[in-house]
Amino acid sequence: MEYLNVYASKLIPERELFASGHKACQGCAPALALRYLLKAAGPNTIVCNATGCMEIISSAYPDISWGVPWIHVAFENAAAVASGVEAGIKALQRKGKISKGKVNIIAIGGDGATFDIGMGPLSGLLERGHDVLYLCYDNEAYMNTGIQRSSGTPKYASTTTSPAGDVIPGQQTVKKDLAQIAIAHQVSYVATASTSYPVDFIEKVKKALATDGAKLIHIFAPCPTGWRAKPKDIIKLGRLAVQTGLFPIYEYCNGRYKMTFDLPFLKSIKYYLKIQGRYRHLTEEMIKELDEDLKQRYRWLETLARETKEAK
Amino acid sequence: MGKRKGIESSIALADAAAMCRVDGISAYPITPQTHIVEHLSEWVNDGKLDAEFVPVDSEHSAMSAACGLSSVGARTFTATSSQGLALMHEILFIASSMRFPMVMAVANRALSAPISIWNDHSDIMAERDIGWIQLFAENGQECFDLTPLCFRVSEDKRVVLPSLLNFDGFIVSHMIEPIEYWDQEQFDAFLPPFEPQIRLDVKNPTTMGVVGVPEIYYETKMVHHDALRKAKAVVKEGFAELEKTVGRKYEVVEKYKADDAEVALTILGSLAETAMTAVDNLRKKGHKVGLVRPRLWRPFPDEEFIEAVSNIPVLGVADRAYTFGAAHHPVASEVKSVLFNEEKRPKVLEFVLGIGGRDVKVEEFEEMFMKMIKVKDGAKPFGIEYVGVR
Numbered sequence: 001m002e003y004l005n006v007y008a009s010k011l012i013p014e015r016e017l018f019a020s021g022h023k024a025c026q027g028c029a030p031a032l033a034l035r036y037l038l039k040a041a042g043p044n045t046i047v048c049n050a051t052g053c054m055e056i057i058s059s060a061y062p063d064i065s066w067g068v069p070w071i072h073v074a075f076e077n078a079a080a081v082a083s084g085v086e087a088g089i090k091a092l093q094r095k096g097k098i099s100k101g102k103v104n105i106i107a108i109g110g111d112g113a114t115f116d117i118g119m120g121p122l123s124g125l126l127e128r129g130h131d132v133l134y135l136c137y138d139n140e141a142y143m144n145t146g147i148q149r150s151s152g153t154p155k156y157a158s159t160t161t162s163p164a165g166d167v168i169p170g171q172q173t174v175k176k177d178l179a180q181i182a183i184a185h186q187v188s189y190v191a192t193a194s195t196s197y198p199v200d201f202i203e204k205v206k207k208a209l210a211t212d213g214a215k216l217i218h219i220f221a222p223c224p225t226g227w228r229a230k231p232k233d234i235i236k237l238g239r240l241a242v243q244t245g246l247f248p249i250y251e252y253c254n255g256r257y258k259m260t261f262d263l264p265f266l267k268s269i270k271y272y273l274k275i276q277g278r279y280r281h282l283t284e285e286m287i288k289e290l291d292e293d294l295k296q297r298y299r300w301l302e303t304l305a306r307e308t309k310e311a312k
Numbered sequence: 313m314g315k316r317k318g319i320e321s322s323i324a325l326a327d328a329a330a331m332c333r334v335d336g337i338s339a340y341p342i343t344p345q346t347h348i349v350e351h352l353s354e355w356v357n358d359g360k361l362d363a364e365f366v367p368v369d370s371e372h373s374a375m376s377a378a379c380g381l382s383s384v385g386a387r388t389f390t391a392t393s394s395q396g397l398a399l400m401h402e403i404l405f406i407a408s409s410m411r412f413p414m415v416m417a418v419a420n421r422a423l424s425a426p427i428s429i430w431n432d433h434s435d436i437m438a439e440r441d442i443g444w445i446q447l448f449a450e451n452g453q454e455c456f457d458l459t460p461l462c463f464r465v466s467e468d469k470r471v472v473l474p475s476l477l478n479f480d481g482f483i484v485s486h487m488i489e490p491i492e493y494w495d496q497e498q499f500d501a502f503l504p505p506f507e508p509q510i511r512l513d514v515k516n517p518t519t520m521g522v523v524g525v526p527e528i529y530y531e532t533k534m535v536h537h538d539a540l541r542k543a544k545a546v547v548k549e550g551f552a553e554l555e556k557t558v559g560r561k562y563e564v565v566e567k568y569k570a571d572d573a574e575v576a577l578t579i580l581g582s583l584a585e586t587a588m589t590a591v592d593n594l595r596k597k598g599h600k601v602g603l604v605r606p607r608l609w610r611p612f613p614d615e616e617f618i619e620a621v622s623n624i625p626v627l628g629v630a631d632r633a634y635t636f637g638a639a640h641h642p643v644a645s646e647v648k649s650v651l652f653n654e655e656k657r658p659k660v661l662e663f664v665l666g667i668g669g670r671d672v673k674v675e676e677f678e679e680m681f682m683k684m685i686k687v688k689d690g691a692k693p694f695g696i697e698y699v700g701v702r
Contacts, residue, residue: 044514048380061522069512071383072521073406077376080368084338084380084388085512087364091335091386095362097505098385103514121376124369 011199013039017067023057027231029195029221029238030054030110030137036198037135040205041104043068046085050078050109050118053144054137076117079125079134082107086130104209105132111152112142115176126185126214133208134216136178139223147226151176154246155293156286157278159226164281174293182216183252189215190252193260195222196238197249200260204251211253220247228277240272245298250305257305266298314493321452321484322347324491325391325417325477328459330355330363331499332415334389335506336381338366340374342396343429344481345419349391371396375403382412383520385511387463389414393481394421394435401439407474408443409536410521413466413506414474415459416444420581421481422668430669431481433580436609437633437642443536445475445543446610448580452489455479457560460494460503461550467506471543473536478609480582482669494558502557544611564613565620566605569595573602575684576621576658577677578647579630580605583666587630590677601681614650621651626688627658628680632666641696661687665699676700 017038024031034054038045045068049055055072058065073081086105092098107125109118114136125132141159142148149162154175158164162171182190189211193201201219208215222237224230229237241247245266251258269291273279282290319327326348329337337356339349355361364381368374374390381388392400397418407414420436422428436446445465449455455477462475479485494502510518524532544564551562568584569591570576579587584605594601604620604627606613621627629648631641640648644662651657661684666672676699687693 043517046384046512046514056523059519059522060525061519061528064519064522066519067517069514069517070519071380071512073376073379073410074402077373077403080373080376081380081383083366083368083373084336084377084382085384086380087338087366087377088336088381088384088386088388091362091364092384095335097335098513099515120369121373124373127369128366 012036012202013042015039017043018058019065019067021063022065023060024053025225027224027234029223029234030139031057032195032198033135033137033201033219033221034058034108036195036201037106037205038068040202041106041209044102045104045106047071048078048082048085048105048107050107050113051075052110052113054108054110056144075113077121078107078109078113079118079121082132082134083125083128083130086132107132107134109134109136110143111136111138111140112150115152115178116150123185126182126187126216129187129213131212132214133205134214136216136218137221138178138218139221139226141226143223143226152178155290156282158281159278169281169286178218179216179252185214187214187216188212188254191217192247192249193217193219194238194242194247194249195219196235197242200249226278229275233275237272237275240267243267244269244272244294246272246294248298248301250301256308257301258309259302259305266295269294314495314498316490316492318488319452319491320347320486320488321455321479321491322419322486323351324452325455325459326351326355327493328456329389329415330361331494331496332460332463332503333387334361334363335386336364336366336388338368338374338377338381338388338390340368340371340392340396342371342393344421344485345391345393345396345417347485348417352389371399372403375400375407378414379403379407379410379412382414383512385506385508387506388412389416391417391419393419394423397435397439398423404439404442404444406521409532411472412474413472415462415466415477416474417455417459417477417479419481419485420478428668429481431483432667432669433632434634436478437635440610440642443473443540444610445471445473445540445547446608447475447477448607448609449477449479449484450582450584451484452487452491453560455484456491456493457554457558457562460499461554464503464550465543465546468546469509471539471546472509473539473543478581483582492558498557502553541611544608544613547608562607563616564606564608565616566607567620568603568605570602570604570620570624572600573624574600575626575628575681575688576602576604576624577628577630577680578604578606578643580609580643581632583630583632583672586672586674587677589674590681593674594678594681599681599685601685612646612650617647617650618654621658622654622656624658626661626684628661628663628684630663630665634664659687659693661693662696663699664696670700672699
């Protein structure tokens with residue numbers, strides 16, 4: 001898959017529906033996610049965006065980056081707004097008030113908007129089964145308000161509300177498992193992805209949009225500003241998160257799990273942690289704990305994939 | 313002309329919304345509004361109304377989904393009460409500022425704590441400034457008649473703002489009354505199909521809900537305020553058309569025996585009907601008393617209100633909600649500020665009553681009028697009277 005990126009320019013549509021010139025920081029991976037998302041979805045798409053970095057950087061009137069119909073209402077309700085948009089399109093098409101034809105409806109929220117404040121509306125969207133793709137771009141903290149911890153912030157990461165203190169060394173809780181929460185709603189398609197593997201992400205978006213009902217993609221999207229990492233390291237960080245097993249990318253489709261990569265071995269997380277300021281305070285002991293934790297979760301996921309594959 | 317039937321006001325209101333041919337309903341249960349959305353879901357599930365019913369996860373999501381429905385050009389309806397309205401608070405401002413012409417019925421109910429399911433106006437008074445058109449219906453017939461009026465005004469190209477129809481929880485919502493239904497043809501003639509000027513459309517991409525930088529934010533608020541102030545004229549046109557359609561006359565400021573009154577009371581909602589009985593009783597005894605009720609609460613019909621009260625020596629104002637810590641409660645504070653610069657204005661006396669479902673009897677209204685008459689005859693004006701509080 002890494003070699004595929006070499007040929008990406010031939011595999012990915014050229015048309016840009018997310019215009020450059022937006023106000024994202026240098027090296028912003030979530031902005032990449034939006035660009036790839038629209039390349040995959042195409043022009044027959046309506047986007048419902050939660051408040052957050054991606055909404056702010058793309059819609060400061062009159063400098064709009066969106067080449068598709070786009071709506072932002074508030075922080076916690078992108079899923080509820082998308083539910084209404086989907087229901088409205090359905091009713092109006094059925095009643096012959098607007099032209100028929102497939103319209104992709106996509107809700108977008110960051111980890112704060114999704115894991116925390118928008119969890120109720122998201123659960124409602126998934127449970128009701130609206131024909132909507134929910135995309136969570138996860139940069140592991142409330143970056144728009146200044147790097148506060150969310151329930152998507154990983155253990156020990158230092159943020160402005162989980163600082164590496166003398167007594168309490170950063171975030172004390174483990175990252176909420178969003179994909180598993182979505183799967184628990186018995187939806188037909190859930191995937192995790194990474195902005196460092198764009199061709200894979202685009203394929204997953206296409207697959208999700210071709211699936212009826214509610215679906216969710218959780219994309220890991222590093223933030224240079226919030227992680228205190230160099231913009232040049234952002235793609236590397238996204239790759240390392242996958243290759244270390246820290247953020248496994250996989251698909252869940254109709255009861256079956258499929259790991260996107262067969263990793264013969266997991267890379268050490270030491271280098272991944274080292275090139276980010278938010279982990280600067282970690283001791284060897286903490287690193288060991290994180291390492292054991294992620295390996296355990298990775299093995300659990302591999303087992304799920306193996307077992308559900310055999311069940312076919 | 314439609315049939316007259318004995319029916320619960322909530323059911324009649326739901327029927328009116330269905331006969332407005334709504335495209336989408338998003339709703340969450342809360343007492344005492346529930347009968348409306350229950351009945352609408354029956355319309356949909358029985359295949360009698362071609363609409364999407366979105367049973368959302370909270371009132372916050374109900375208002376958010378309503379924004380979504382409206383953004384694609386669907387005629388949108390929802391209903392709520394009390395805590396539900398409070399939970400919507402954040403999105404209510406956004407719905408009006410984004411100019412979504414949806415309609416919401418609010419069965420007015422007290423706010424917690426302590427929790428109370430009974431009627432007063434604390435829910436709506438806390439949402440006074442949300443930028444919606446706000447009307448009060450006093451009975452089931454008005455609930456039925458004013459539902460299509462709300463859609464007509466909201467969707468008018470000169471307005472494009474959401475409307476909110478208030479009516480008293482339980483007292484009106486659960487009351488079975490004789491209500492005259494309109495025919496479907498009357499609905500269709502009164503309320504033409506909704507043609508949004510702008511909608512989310514993949515063939516003509518548009519952006520809704522952008523960041524308002526300081527260079528534009530102020531102007532968007534000014535335009536919103538102007539549109540709401542100008543909506544009064546469209547409400548009046550709608551009332552005139554409604555009268556032509558079904559023969560019932562509505563006014564932005566309703567008067568009851570107020571033209572020659574020496575003492576009048578301003579009150580919103582169904583208690584006005586109790587106060588009317590008190591007015592009739594006192595008139596029989598020779599007291600010149602009356603009522604002046606703003607049916608339109610937002611935009612506030614200040615010109616019509618001033619005209620209605622300027623010749624009345626003493627005006628009482630009844631509030632059914634507190635503005636905690638303020639010198640005056642919400643309706644009194646509105647009335648006093650509207651009258652302050654007028655050369656000719658009544659003395660304004662203030663009452664608080666009917667809080668959290670506390671009953672107010674005809675005799676209590678009579679006592680209130682008698683106190684006001686004493687002030688008219690020269691007694692010292694009193695401060696705020698909390699009627700019936702122990």
